[in-house]
Amino acid sequence: QVQLQQSGPGLVKPSETLSLTCIVSGGSISTYYWSWIRQPPGKGLEWIGYFHYRGSTNYNPSLKSRVTISVDTSKNHFSLKLSSVTAADTAVYYCARGTSSWFWGNWGQGTLVTVSS
Amino acid sequence: EIVLTQSPGTLSLSPGERATLSCRASQSVRSSYLAWYQQKPGQAPRLLIYGASSRATGIPDRFSGSGSGTDFTLTISRLEPEDFAMYYCQQYGSSRITFGQGTRLEIK
Numbered sequence: 301q302v303q304l305q306q307s308g309p310g311l312v313k314p315s316e317t318l319s320l321t322c323i324v325s326g327g328s329i330s331t332y333y334w335s336w337i338r339q340p341p342g343k344g345l346e347w348i349g350y351f352h353y354r355g356s357t358n359y360n361p362s363l364k365s366r367v368t369i370s371v372d373t374s375k376n377h378f379s380l381k382l383s384s385v386t387a388a389d390t391a392v393y394y395c396a397r398g399t400s401s402w403f404w405g406n407w408g409q410g411t412l413v414t415v416s417s
Numbered sequence: 418e419i420v421l422t423q424s425p426g427t428l429s430l431s432p433g434e435r436a437t438l439s440c441r442a443s444q445s446v447r448s449s450y451l452a453w454y455q456q457k458p459g460q461a462p463r464l465l466i467y468g469a470s471s472r473a474t475g476i477p478d479r480f481s482g483s484g485s486g487t488d489f490t491l492t493i494s495r496l497e498p499e500d501f502a503m504y505y506c507q508q509y510g511s512s513r514i515t516f517g518q519g520t521r522l523e524i525k
Contacts, residue, residue, distance in 0.1 A: 345454075345462065345505055347514040358512055361418075394461055402509035403452035405473055407461035 302327035304395050304408040312389075312415050318382040322395030322408055329353070329376045333398035336369060336380045338391040339410075346391075348380065350402060385415045419444055419508050421517035429525040436493040438520045440506035445486045447510030453482055453491045456503045456519075465504075466491060498524075 308320035320336075335350040349359035349369050359367045368381045382389060392412050396404035420443040430436055440451065449469035454462035464473040466482035469489055479494040493500055501524050506517040 344518045345507070345516040347507075347516065350514075361513060396461075401450065401467075402514055403450075403464060403467045403507065404462075405464045407463075410461055 302397060302406050304397060304406055306393070306395055306408040306411045308411055308413070310412055310414060312385055312413060313417050314386055314415055315384055318380070318385050318389065318413055318415075320380045320393055320395070320411055320413070321377050322379070323375075323377040324397070325376070329371060329378060330373055333402055334371075334378050335396045335398070335402070335404060337394045337396055337404075339394070340391045348382075351378065387415050389413070390415045418513050419446065419511050419515050421506050421508060421515055423504075423506060423517035423520045425520060427521045427523060429523050430496055431525045432496050432498055434496050436496055436500070436522060438491040438504055438522070440484075440489040440491070440517050442487040442489070442508060446489075446508045449485050450508060450510035451482075451484070451489050452507045452509065454505045454507065456505065462505065
């Protein structure tokens with residue numbers, strides 16, 4: 301049974317870079333489809349970006365200039381970096397896995413990231 | 418960008434009743450690449466339906482999905498107390514993945 305465990309700070313200062321990691325256990329990160337999704341408090345879901353095990357990545361155009369998703373196969377984890385954050389980036393951030401396409405049957409526990417000085 | 422509009426915004430029903438949730442797309446969703454999720458407060462979303470009508474592993478058969486093109490529906494045949502939650506649709510037929518704004522299913 302695959303599990304996704306998120307780690308990273310819950311507080312980031314404005315203009316700095318948000319960094320989160322998703323550690324995958326019970327399955328290899330060298331297969332399937334991996335994504336980051338966020339949810340501002342009290343609001344709906346927003347897709348941030350994904351990578352596919354064959355090497356392709358794709359980002360939400362509204363965030364593309366600030367987002368990087370990277371993979372470390374040796375540690376079986378993937379990471380999110382979002383630069384130049386503002387209060388509008390305050391949200392619960394989720395990592396997720398899809399087994400056959402870009403819908404997600406496995407999710408991390410979520411990390412509330414607050415952008416505040 | 419494909420905009421997904423869910424209706425109604427809030428649905429008030431009683432246990433045992435039938436729930437019908439709608440998701441309408443601003444343009445046709447390729448190959449019916451449409452998923453539905455359930456989310457309860459403080460929890461991650463849970464995949465219910467993918468490919469418009471395929472139930473995810475472990476999802477009870479009271480949940481069913483239908484539709485194609487621009488109009489999709491999630492039906493819960495007989496509501497159980499644990500079904501009262503937020504529901505989101507998501508399209509993955511275009512390179513820019515989008516979600517609907519959600520339908521809140523509440524106890525009447």
